[in-house]
Each structure stands twice: as structure tokens, then as C-alpha cells.
Amino acid sequence: MAILTWTQEIERPAADVFATVADVGNFASWNPTISSSRQLSQGDPATGTRSEWRLKGFGTVTEELQEFEPNHGLRIVPIMKSLGGGHRFILTDMGGRTRVDHELEMIPKGFFKVMAPMITRTGRKNLRTTADALKAHLEHP
Numbered sequence: 638m639a640i641l642t643w644t645q646e647i648e649r650p651a652a653d654v655f656a657t658v659a660d661v662g663n664f665a666s667w668n669p670t671i672s673s674s675r676q677l678s679q680g681d682p683a684t685g686t687r688s689e690w691r692l693k694g695f696g697t698v699t700e701e702l703q704e705f706e707p708n709h710g711l712r713i714v715p716i717m718k719s720l721g722g723g724h725r726f727i728l729t730d731m732g733g734r735t736r737v738d739h740e741l742e743m744i745p746k747g748f749f750k751v752m753a754p755m756i757t758r759t760g761r762k763n764l765r766t767t768a769d770a771l772k773a774h775l776e777h778p
Contacts, residue, residue, distance in 0.1 A: 639757040641741040643768050649775045651730040655708045658726050661688035667774035670763045719746055
């Protein structure tokens with residue numbers, strides 16, 4: 638099991654950052670680790686909203702929103718047999734800019750436990766790429 642962390646500051650209000658990460662059906666428009674994304678659930682993003690992503694290094698993955706607290710944070714959890722965990726975004730409003738604490742938890746299951754080092758390397762790269770892309774998307778749309 639790996640828990641990878643990254644902290645960044647984004648020069649945008651927490652509401653803007655939250656709206657971007659909560660829009661799980663639109664991740665592929667700004668995140669280069671995802672080649673396609675679509676929301677599967679009806680309605681606005683909320684706890685339980687599901688999406689489908691084509692994620693580099695992992696293939697097509699169903700994701701679910703959990704720990705959904707508007708303008709404060711959320712967790713995106715993969716629904717798959719080979720890997721558990723999720724990507725938690727914790728937002729701190731800093732008066733017009735936002736601190737984002739990323740926590741990527743990766744729990745290989747079954748046979749995939751032997752692939753843990755490779756999964757951790759891929760996760761570390763994807764986390765950094767996602768954080769950089771989020772910042773670039775929000776600060777330089």
C-alpha cells in the first residue's frame with residue numbers, strides 16, 4: 638500500500654478549484670493522465686457520483702466521488718478489482734488562492750500486489766502530472 642502526497646498553491650479561489658475537481662466527467666479536458674472521461678450518474682456532482690475514465694497505465698476505470706464537501710474537498714475512488722484507495726483533494730481557502738493537499742492512496746489487490754512497485758511509480762508520476770495540470774488549467778485557462 639502506498640500513500641503519496643503533494644501540496645500546491647493555486648492562484649484561484651477554493652470554489653473554482655473545487656468546481657474543477659468535482660467535474661469528474663470533464664477531467665480529460667485538462668488532465669493529461671486521462672485520455673477520456675464521462676460522468677455516468679445523472680445530475681450535479683455529489684457523493685456517489687460515478688464517472689468513467691480512460692487512465693494512463695490503468696485502462697478504463699469507474700470512479701466514484703466520496704467525502705464530498707463543497708469548496709473544502711472530495712475523494713475520487715476507483716471501483717476496480719485490482720486496486721483500491723483513491724485521490725483525496727483537501728482545499729484550504731487562502732483568500733483568493735487555494736492550498737491543495739493531494740493524498741493518493743493505492744492499495745493493490747490479489748495478484749496485483751506483486752506489481753505494487755510499478756503501480757506506485759505510475760501513481761507518483763500521475764499525481765505530479767495531475768497537480769501540475771490542475772494548476773496550469775486554473776491559472777492559465
